Amino acid sequence: MLRITWVSVIIVAFVILLTACGASKNEMAQSALSEESKTITNEVVIKATNWEFDKAEYRIKKGEAVKLTLDPESGVHSIAFKGVGIKELRSGDSEVVAINEAGTYELFCNTMCGPGHANMKAKLIVE
Ligand SMILES: [Cu+2]
Incomplete structure (x- = not known):
């Protein structure tokens, strides 16, 4: 009789432990998700082809928090x-950045990609 009681106490404790762990994991995933959607306010996809x-x-x-992505076409x-x-962004990379100083910044291809490589330049304008 006593033995059965101890077994059930252990089972109940184990179930409570499992439930507690499951719940806290879910809460963490949710808060991480809402935190991300809150912070990123803009998305810029820079498409690269040969050679522009x-x-x-x-x-x-x-x-503003901007998600920058290099999309290699x-x-x-x-x-x-x-x-x-x-x-540096490599093919398919995304990076969330926030630039606090307005200005015009140059961006350029940093991989020797062929004859038009030197022409692969653009500007990132922060206003
Ligand atoms: Cu290049």
Whole structure:
């Protein structure tokens, strides 16, 4: 009789433990998701082909959280940014950035991609 009681206590404790873990995991996933959708307010997709970017200028607002993505439509390219602390984007990369200083920053292809490589330049304008 006593033995059965101990077994059920252990089972009940185990079930409570499992439920508690499951709940906290769900809450964490949800808060991470809503946190992300709250912070990113703009998305800029820079398309690269052989041998140009799809726009000469990409405009964003000062201080806004922007998701920058390099979408390689043809060839192998990467993007480096001059004068602003954005790390290099490689094919398919996304990076969330916020630039607090208005200005015009140059971006260029940073992978030797062929004869038109030197022409692959554009501007990131922060207003
Ligand atoms: Cu290139």
